[in-house]
Amino acid sequence: MREYKAFINNEFIENGQWLEIINPTTLKPAGRVTALKQKDIENAYKSARYAQKSWEKVDLLKRIAFINEFKNLIIKNQNEIAQIMSEEIAKNLQDSLGEVLRTVEIIDYTLEEAKRIDPKAMTGEGMGAKNKIGIFSRVAKGVILAISPFNYPFNLALAKIIPALVMGNSVVFKPATAGSLVGAYMGKLAFEAKLPKGIFNVVTGRGSEVGDLITSNPEIDMISFTGSVNVGNQIRKNGSTTDLVLELGGKDPALVLDDINLEKYANEIISGAFGYSGQRCTAIKRVFVFDNYADKLVEILKEKITKLSVGNPEDNASITPVIDVKSSDFIQGLIDDAKTKGAQVVIGDKRQNNLMWPTLLDHVKTDMRIAWEEPFGPVLPILRINSIEEMIEIANKSNFGLQASIFCQDISTALNVAKQIEVGTININSKSQRGPDCFPFLGIKDSGEGVQGIRESLLSMTRYRGIVINY
Ligand code: NAP
Ligand code: G3P
Numbered sequence: 001m002r003e004y005k006a007f008i009n010n011e012f013i014e015n016g017q018w019l020e021i022i023n024p025t026t027l028k029p030a031g032r033v034t035a036l037k038q039k040d041i042e043n044a045y046k047s048a049r050y051a052q053k054s055w056e057k058v059d060l061l062k063r064i065a066f067i068n069e070f071k072n073l074i075i076k077n078q079n080e081i082a083q084i085m086s087e088e089i090a091k092n093l094q095d096s097l098g099e100v101l102r103t104v105e106i107i108d109y110t111l112e113e114a115k116r117i118d119p120k121a122m123t124g125e126g127m128g129a130k131n132k133i134g135i136f137s138r139v140a141k142g143v144i145l146a147i148s149p150f151n152y153p154f155n156l157a158l159a160k161i162i163p164a165l166v167m168g169n170s171v172v173f174k175p176a177t178a179g180s181l182v183g184a185y186m187g188k189l190a191f192e193a194k195l196p197k198g199i200f201n202v203v204t205g206r207g208s209e210v211g212d213l214i215t216s217n218p219e220i221d222m223i224s225f226t227g228s229v230n231v232g233n234q235i236r237k238n239g240s241t242t243d244l245v246l247e248l249g250g251k252d253p254a255l256v257l258d259d260i261n262l263e264k265y266a267n268e269i270i271s272g273a274f275g276y277s278g279q280r281c282t283a284i285k286r287v288f289v290f291d292n293y294a295d296k297l298v299e300i301l302k303e304k305i306t307k308l309s310v311g312n313p314e315d316n317a318s319i320t321p322v323i324d325v326k327s328s329d330f331i332q333g334l335i336d337d338a339k340t341k342g343a344q345v346v347i348g349d350k351r352q353n354n355l356m357w358p359t360l361l362d363h364v365k366t367d368m369r370i371a372w373e374e375p376f377g378p379v380l381p382i383l384r385i386n387s388i389e390e391m392i393e394i395a396n397k398s399n400f401g402l403q404a405s406i407f408c409q410d411i412s413t414a415l416n417v418a419k420q421i422e423v424g425t426i427n428i429n430s431k432s433q434r435g436p437d438c439f440p441f442l443g444i445k446d447s448g449e450g451v452q453g454i455r456e457s458l459l460s461m462t463r464y465r466g467i468v469i470n471y
Contacts (some may be wrong), residue, residue: 002031007187034215051198056168142221153179244452250402272431331377401445403432
């Protein structure tokens with residue numbers, strides 16, 4: 001069994017209290033991490049505050065060199081990291097390794113981009129102040145709290161931690177409980193990389209028990225959170241005087257506006273809906289299609305779903321157990337509600353504990369919960385809708401506004417529809433997705449506030465410092 005301790009001020013913390021991490025595949029313990037108490041958490045913030053003052057004075061190239069040491073250890077330990085992740089969140093091994101390598105790419109790009117966060121210089125001439133020159137540099141905000149979700153425990157954590165550190169902030173990092181093993185492992189790597197004392201702290205503990213303590217500490221200058229709407233809203237309350245970037249849930253629609261290339265559209269829809277068993281905020285979570293080719297699309301989707309392997313992460317199955325039994329009960333509830341109200345199960349609707357077979361539901365109507373709620377699991381509803389206007393209306397009725405996909409060969413129609421859909425990003429002829437990671441990534445409405453993406457994260461974790469020269 002794995003055991004990793006919380007990491008505060010470059011010390012590994014053991015206090016006799018442990019948080020057990022359950023392997024979703026075996027439903028047995030995968031390991032344990034320290035369950036921190038109030039005093040430890042307060043110490044993490046004190047250390048982060050103290051360390052930040054010297055860290056921001058370290059030259060940018062030196063900060064980059066420190067982070068490169070850390071990155072090199074990630075590369076060296078890539079298989080171990082993927083293995084841990086696969087054990088604690090049941091992401092298949094190939095995808096877990098893919099997540100680690102994608103993170104290395106993000107780190108490289110972030111470190112390069114940090115060199116290009118140039119100051120802005122301007123004169124006051126346009127406002128009648130011709131003898132003033134202002135130089136506005138981006139400087140660290142201070143102490144950043146990074147909170148990551150279970151589904152990308154390595155990537156979404158470091159996509160916050162690295163931009164914060166390179167710009168001269170210190171970090172308090174709270175991993176998701178499922179994801180804490182790999183989260184605490186980062187503390188071990190930071191120690192080996194000899195990151196300066198106190199700039200990176202890993203605080204482990206169950207969110208429902210220590211979440212308020214972690215998010216309401218007065219030392220926090222900014223919170224970067226990815227997770228559910230409920231917890232996001234709780235953080236809005238606790239951190240109301242703190243800068244916030246929140247990336248929350250989604251109910252991304254795919255609008256299929258022609259039948260010119262249904263085979264290709266179906267490939268994108270399958271990969272969008274069932275990647276990591278549907279546990280992606282950007283997963284395609286509803287498909288809108290015209291009746292006259294809906295049967296054909298459903299047939300193609302069914303054929304492709306039949307070929308998805310279902311099983312264990314170590315065998316690289318496409319569909320692996322969802323994160324816990326409680327989640328699979330919730331997903332099953334959505335399926336059952338749809339069936340009761342007349343939806344047709346095309347394939348799936350089978351489970352063993354939290355291993356759920358990919359499910360395609362046809363003839364879904366707007367009175368069914370699955371039309372609106374985020375399952376975060378391998379289930380895809382098809383809504384047959386016969387006008388583009390109605391598709392847009394139903395897409396926009398959702399409380400979520402993360403992304404959407406439009407499948408259509410006529411670019412004028414696609415662009416015209418894209419402009420009317422109320423989400424952060426619309427993907428024409430591809431699944432919804434966060435990457436490439438240099439793009440801005442954002443949700444509107446309940447899907448979040450603020451923007452992530454490499455450059456945007458560097459900006460959101462800094463503020464202007466203006467120096468005005470009068471002559
Ligand atoms: P979650 O339950 O909201 O947890 C997210 C993080 O918040 C975890 O680290 C969790 O710790 C912590 N947390 C829980 N309660 C807290 C509290 N009261 N105060 C502070 N932190 C608290 O979400 P999840 O189940 O990990 O992830 C699934 C959700 O995240 C889905 O809704 C999905 O759409 C969304 N998501 C969005 C994006 C995006 O970029 N838009 C990306 C990924 C996921 P514990 O695990 O210890 O509870
Ligand atoms: O759910 C996490 C979110 O950020 C999605 O990332 O790359 O799967 O679209 P991706």
